[in-house]
Amino acid sequence: MRNVFLVFLVLLLCSCSGTEKEEYEPDIQANDTDPTKNVVMIIIDTMMGSSLDKSMEEGNIPALEFLVNNGQYYKDLVVPFPSMSVTVESTLVTGEMADKHRVPGLSWYDQQSDRVVNYGSTVPFWVRNGFSEGIFDVFYRLNNEHLSKDVSTVFEELERRGHTSGSINALIYRGSHRHELNMPPLTKELTDLPSSIYTRGPDILAFGQFEKPGILKRKQFSDGVFHRLGLHDKYTVEVTQELIKQNIQPDFMLLFLPDNDKKNHKHGPHYRRGLEAAEGHLQDILNSYGSWEKALEENIFIVLGDHGADKLLPEKEEVAIDLDHLLSSFTIAELGQPVSDGDIALGVNQRMTYVYDVHNEGILPEVIETSLQEKGIDLAVWQEDGWMKAFSTDHEGELRFKRGDVWKDRYNQGWEIEGNEEILTLELEKEKKQVKYVDYPDVLNQLESALASHETPKVILAAKPGHSFLAEGIAVHEDGGEHGGLHKNDLLTAMVIAGTEKEPASLRMVDLKEYVLDLFDNEETK
Numbered sequence: 001m002r003n004v005f006l007v008f009l010v011l012l013l014c015s016c017s018g019t020e021k022e023e024y025e026p027d028i029q030a031n032d033t034d035p036t037k038n039v040v041m042i043i044i045d046t047m048m049g050s051s052l053d054k055s056m057e058e059g060n061i062p063a064l065e066f067l068v069n070n071g072q073y074y075k076d077l078v079v080p081f082p083s084m085s086v087t088v089e090s091t092l093v094t095g096e097m098a099d100k101h102r103v104p105g106l107s108w109y110d111q112q113s114d115r116v117v118n119y120g121s122t123v124p125f126w127v128r129n130g131f132s133e134g135i136f137d138v139f140y141r142l143n144n145e146h147l148s149k150d151v152s153t154v155f156e157e158l159e160r161r162g163h164t165s166g167s168i169n170a171l172i173y174r175g176s177h178r179h180e181l182n183m184p185p186l187t188k189e190l191t192d193l194p195s196s197i198y199t200r201g202p203d204i205l206a207f208g209q210f211e212k213p214g215i216l217k218r219k220q221f222s223d224g225v226f227h228r229l230g231l232h233d234k235y236t237v238e239v240t241q242e243l244i245k246q247n248i249q250p251d252f253m254l255l256f257l258p259d260n261d262k263k264n265h266k267h268g269p270h271y272r273r274g275l276e277a278a279e280g281h282l283q284d285i286l287n288s289y290g291s292w293e294k295a296l297e298e299n300i301f302i303v304l305g306d307h308g309a310d311k312l313l314p315e316k317e318e319v320a321i322d323l324d325h326l327l328s329s330f331t332i333a334e335l336g337q338p339v340s341d342g343d344i345a346l347g348v349n350q351r352m353t354y355v356y357d358v359h360n361e362g363i364l365p366e367v368i369e370t371s372l373q374e375k376g377i378d379l380a381v382w383q384e385d386g387w388m389k390a391f392s393t394d395h396e397g398e399l400r401f402k403r404g405d406v407w408k409d410r411y412n413q414g415w416e417i418e419g420n421e422e423i424l425t426l427e428l429e430k431e432k433k434q435v436k437y438v439d440y441p442d443v444l445n446q447l448e449s450a451l452a453s454h455e456t457p458k459v460i461l462a463a464k465p466g467h468s469f470l471a472e473g474i475a476v477h478e479d480g481g482e483h484g485g486l487h488k489n490d491l492l493t494a495m496v497i498a499g500t501e502k503e504p505a506s507l508r509m510v511d512l513k514e515y516v517l518d519l520f521d522n523e524e525t526k
Contacts, residue, residue, distance in 0.1 A: 037499060039252045039300045039519055040285075043092075043170070044278045045085065045261035046483070047305030049075025049494040051272045060272070061279040064496060066292055067301055071498025078508045081446035082106070082349040083307040083483045083490040085261075086119050086142070088509065089172040092306075093254070094151040095513030097449035102148040103172075104453035106484070108347040109356045111455045114338045116345060117146070119171075125473030128335035132191040139181050139197050139210070143174040154252070154513045155202035163520060164250035166204030166213075166243070169236045171256070175202035181210040204250055206239045216242055233257040237281040244288040252516065257281060264481040269309035269489075271481075300500045300519055302512075305493030309481035310351060313466040316478040320470035321376045321463060323353060329370065330363070335472055345456075346471050351485030353469045357457040364459050371459070376467035379423070379486065381460045383451050390447070392423040393464075399423040401444050407435045411506055415444055441491045442508060462486040 052075075055061045056068065080091040080098065082105040090103040098104050107118040118125055119138050126134035137146075147153075155165045155175035167173035181197045199205075204213045216239065236255050243249045260274030267273075282303070289295035313319045323346055324332065333342035340358055344367065347354035355371075357364050368380045372393050381390045387400040397420040404416030407428065415435060421428055425438035437443055450460060462485050463469060468476045476482070483490045497504075504515045 036251070036520065037298060037300050038249055039302065039516060040255065041253065041302045041304070041516070042255045042282065042285075043089075043257065043304060043306050044275065045256070045258045045306055046264045046269070046309050046481070047260065047275060047278070047303075047494050048269060048308050048492070051270070051275050052494050052496075055272050055276055055279070060276050063279055063282040063286055063292070064303065066286075067303060067496045067498040070296060071301075071496060071500075072503060074495045074497075074507055076441075076492050076507055077304060077495040078441040079305075079307045079491050079493055080509060081450055081486055081491065082352045083485065084349050085258075085306050086171050088306045089170060089256075090147060091510050092512055093153045093155070093170075093172050093174075094147070095154070095510060096151050097445065097510055098453035099449040100148065101151050102453060103142070103146055104450065105347055105349040105352075105354070107349055108354060108454060109339055109345040109358075109456055109458075114340050116335070116339060116347060117141075121348070121350075122473055122475050125335065128473050130336055132193050135191060136193060136197070138171075139183075140199060143172060143199055143201075147172065147174055154254075154516055157513075157517060158252055158520070159202075161517070161520065163252060164204075165202040165252040165254075166206075166250040167202050167254045168204075168206040168239050169208065169232075169256040169258070170254045173201045173205055173207070173254070175200055175205070177201055177203060177205075179205045179211050181207065183210065202250070204243070204248075204253075206236075208235060212239070213243075216246075233259045233278060233281050237284050240285055241288045244285075251520070255285075264309050265477045266480050268311050268479065269481040270311070296499045301498045302495065302516075303497075304495040304509075307483045308488070308490050308492050309483050310465050310485060310487065310489040312468060312477055312480055312482055314479040316476060319376075319466065319468055319478045320476045321374055321467055323348065323355075323469055323471040326374050327355070327367065327370060330367070332472075348469050348471045348474045349484040350474075350482050351463045351468050351487075351490060353461045353471075355459045355461060360457055364457055367459050371461055376464055377461055378464040379460070379462040381447050381451070381462075382458065388444075388447055388451060390423050395420055395423045397423075399426075401448075403448070407433055409435045409437070409442075409444070411442065411445070411508065413445055417444075439488055440486050441488055443486065446486065446491075465489055 056065045079088050084106040087098055087103050087105050090101045094101045110117045117137055153174045158165045159176050179199050179201045181199055183195050205211050206213055236257055257278050260278050263271055263274035286292045286295045330344045331342040332344055333339050339345045345356040345358050355367050364382050371377050371380050377393055379390055379392055387402050390399045399419040401415055401417045405414045407415045407417055424440055424443050427436040465487055468482045470476050505511055
């Protein structure tokens with residue numbers, strides 16, 4: 001996802017040295033008698049198999065190659081839809097799709113508060129839509145309100161099983177312990193937010209300069225105003241190294257390395273310098289154990305991307321699907337105004353968009369008909385009479401589907417399917433009653449869960465490869481890379497697992513939480 005925290009460029013001139021406060025100190029002690037391996041999960045934003053292969057071929061990523069040669073390597077891990085980091089991480093830590101964890105995307109319409117929630121598409125969006133609201137969404141509501149309390153996170157579940165855990169710079173980190181996020185001093189001048197925001201996290205929570213583990217409070221890290229307040233790869237690694245050095249590494253750590261994503265947005269999905277820079281940080285982590293071999297003796301490493309990326313067309317006029325122009329026959333409230341002032345609302349997630357019928361007036365068929373006139377739009381999907389209905393700009397008719405027991409997919413999910421299967425590039429093996437996915441991985445589950453992820457009647461619009469959506473406050477990256485969409489370019493990422501022979505049950509991110517929990521119960525890890 002685009003760097004959620006670019007908005008803090010506004011605060012770069014302020015002093016960010018806060019007073020030290022008493023806080024929860026995690027009871028993490030060195031344990032020389034328990035031979036159980038730790039699990040270290042490292043998200044490298046936008047890490048893809050094609051880039052990994054090319055960099056390994058050229059000998060540029062020895063640490064990743066070491067893990068590949070001593071473990072398992074997958075190039076087709078399916079991430080959830082919309083393929084934006086905030087939704088992807090929500091699925092990763094809860095083991096549920098968006099219909100259960102209730103974080104529908106980077107941008108979505110919250111009917112209860114009558115506003116568009118946006119976790120940081122661009123600075124202009126936040127400024128127009130409500131600067132304070134945007135910051136508070138990220139620093140409090142995301143983990144403490146928007147992420148459903150009806151699902152448990154991997155951090156909460158591990159604590160119930162007697163294990164410690166930590167999160168370093170990850171967006172989704174909800175746990176059982178109270179932590180205090182300290183805002184920069186000028187926050188009071190620029191926003192109506194308090195100087196401190198309390199949140200719930202795992203035993204150890206590090207979130208840039210805003211929260212450091214208490215035991216590391218007096219250590220110097222790269223988290224000043226000229227270092228993006230610590231919301232970058234180097235800070236993630238510095239904190240991790242210190243935890244290892246002090247022998248207080250928790251049983252499970254989730255680390256987020258965000259920098260590669262920004263480079264991919266600018267240069268495109270085939271640009272590898274961001275990945276190779278992340279490789280250097282991975283080497284630093286492995287070196288912290290004395291040797292790479294010793295690192296694998298003590299840990300299971302899971303290194304994965306959080307989504308793929310699509311290569312956009314070179315000119316903005318070709319790339320952009322201008323929603324304000326396309327849907328000009330409908331009224332859209334200006335950012336910062338109550339959404340109910342308009343007929344429709346937009347939740348733009350770069351290569352996908354939610355279009356909402358704000359007043360439930362039955363205008364979605366007209367929205368679909370209008371949208372299918374735009375050549376850059378691939379699919380329009382909505383729910384009617386219990387069926388998900390998909391339409392395409394390239395195929396006639398419609399495809400209808402819902403849960404059932406007529407067809408089975410590779411994930412043992414059952415479906416009823418009627419209509420033109422070419423719309424979603426399904427292959428139906430009629431004798432075996434099996435459905436296979438071609439261009440859109442796990443597409444039936446992806447669409448159904450996204451449509452059920454939050455209230456208000458809606459249409460999902462998905463862009464064709466090479467295209468991205470444009471609206472007020474939303475930017476496009478012509479000739480660069482983008483994600484968010486439904487295509488395999490967006491939804492497939494890479495994963496490397498080393499330190500265990502136990503394989504994941506399936507190559508879907510939604511199943512990785514259970515895989516992690518099983519690692520702690522598996523004799524193989526002891």
